[in-house]
Amino acid sequence: MNMLAELVAVDAIKQDILARARTQDRQGDTPLAGPTDGFTRISNIWTVIRGPLAFSESYTMSGGKDVLRGGRYLDRHECGADGWRLKQRRHVEDWFTGLDIPTPDLAIAGPALFAPRGGTGGQDPAALLHALGHARAALSPEQGKTMSETISPKDVETLIARDALHRLVVTYCRAIDRGDSEMLASIFHGDAVIIAGVCNGPAQNFAREVPAIVQTGLEMCFHSVANEWFEIDGDHAVGECYVVAFNRSRDATAPQESMVAGRYVDRFERRDGLWKISERVFVEDWRSVRPASPPPPRQDGCEYGAFGRIDPVYRFWPVDQ
Template sequence: MGIREADLGELTARDSLRRLVTAYSRAVDRRDFALLRSLYHDDAHEVHGDMFVGGPDAYVAFVEKALSNYAATAHYVVNTSFEIDGDHAEGEVYKINYHRTLGPDAHEVITGSRSLDRYRRDNGEWRFMGRSITLDWSTKRGVDADAYRDFAAGSPPGRPGPDDLSYEVLKLFGRFST
């Protein structure tokens, strides 16, 4: 008994949606704003509570400005649930988000959130149509600079932008950046 074509189509859609939501994390953490913009349909709508409501171009500008306050960010997708109906889908994406501020009094903000997403597939490609973010929990603490020196000594630190080691080591990932 083989895989039915309908089942294969759903598996492919789920994989494409998972790749889309993880590409969002990469785009934000590497500050690849061209990649971030490419993940949205032109008529998409983003809602980040009272911080931001608007379309994709304004959202990318908002993210770029917001990230200028952080030395590092890491957005981890930990759980996904997708409902697919033809070329439309919805998703609830659980995330753990890390933000380390700049400066001598730097602190770390770690949150658990969910993005409540709507997606549309055009010409075989899934993109965001709408995203609403909900915060489930948050914690804030001072940065322990010694921890960054002591742990995994010799490993290069992750960096926002094209100086990150991933751009040198993972050559296939460059095809997603513009």
């Protein structure tokens, strides 16, 4: 499989994962969907292709007005005559917290303040938008053209670079959340620097010290990234992505849980054909800290996240990655 075909496959798998999340939130009949409370946010989608098979890890945040939970989907996909399809899904539970969010009465809002409220099936406002999108698709001048007629070699090079930068961003999250120093060090150039508050200076020092801090000071942590923006110029690139991080302190007497939102502002360089991070700055936008919610009892048959190689992703992921 050439690089362009692999990128097309990765995008098809991503769209299938997102479509399933949307369907399950609207209470459709979605096989292998996983738990939800009406709202599922998918992020950090990382996919590797192995011939007719593919493996992906996706971060999930789901909940309603009373609860918010974070976890991951570990999915196996197969390519058949009808394209890429999900064949096996494992859900890994990482964290849980209670919420106390009042629901506003949108019915009293006037036209200037009105916002639609989500529903199920055809009652959801988004159903109309999707129907209009399908209706307009037939009018597109690109209908009937092959990909080779609509994409240039420069576009292909940009797509390959964006995919490489995306993988760096999600690898950082997995490395921090699993406390994996070796993986974390692999995404930075040897002379890279980082400003992260907890450790400022050479990125290789950060990669060595922070996973140990995470594992000794926290019960768990979870970094969900979105809003990825990259500007690529030859062998150089800059990027910004939004992150929401949740963690629970390892304190037997008064454990705290915190949710931190901010942005990673990055400078990337491609050296010897390999993209890595050369500079990273974490910009904190807001933080919420409160006493930790008591976690629900663990259930037989469920999988739970962990630090180190005992986490389910290491048994699931292809060994050459």
